[in-house]
Amino acid sequence: MSDPTQTVRRKVLVIGAAALAGGALTACGGGDGDKTSQGEQDAATPAGSAPAPAGADPAAGSAKVVAKAADVPVGGGKILKEEKIVVTQPTAGSFRCFTAVCPHQGCLVSKVEKKEIVCLCHNSKFDPADGSVLGGPATKGLAEKKITVAADGNITLA
Numbered sequence: 001m002s003d004p005t006q007t008v009r010r011k012v013l014v015i016g017a018a019a020l021a022g023g024a025l026t027a028c029g030g031g032d033g034d035k036t037s038q039g040e041q042d043a044a045t046p047a048g049s050a051p052a053p054a055g056a057d058p059a060a061g062s063a064k065v066v067a068k069a070a071d072v073p074v075g076g077g078k079i080l081k082e083e084k085i086v087v088t089q090p091t092a093g094s095f096r097c098f099t100a101v102c103p104h105q106g107c108l109v110s111k112v113e114k115k116e117i118v119c120l121c122h123n124s125k126f127d128p129a130d131g132s133v134l135g136g137p138a139t140k141g142l143a144e145k146k147i148t149v150a151a152d153g154n155i156t157l158a
Helices: 004-028 038-044
Strands: 065-068 076-080 085-091 094-099 111-113 116-119 124-126 133-135 147-149 154-157
Touching: 065 076, 065 085, 076 111, 094 147, 094 154
Parallel strands: none
Antiparallel strands: 065 154, 076 085, 085 094, 111 116, 116 124, 124 133, 147 154
């Protein structure tokens, strides 16, 4: 004859495992509180198109506007932390864009001043015209990103 306490333990373990499995399946179900089913979302979005991202400029297609040309000083730049990029204007009307992630140890660059992009983590310095190393410990320059500057001054990643 089996011990009644072992039977109770087994039942508790089985019920607990079932509850955990049910919770895991619910978490994988994607229920984020949105009442719209995937089918309804698909029906609302024409085939081959996607909703425009937040901050997108309808005139520029679906590209997200990351900065305005007027916000990027000549001889300086603007660091966009969310996008992890730095947009520079080495000379009037000439805009460049680079990753804001320092190749030395992955910190974000901190400022653009005196014609230098500076990473304050370890004082690496980069040229705002081409992203090359001006002073290290970094041994590689900042990777360039392609941008488009529209006639209205909107800057988008290409």
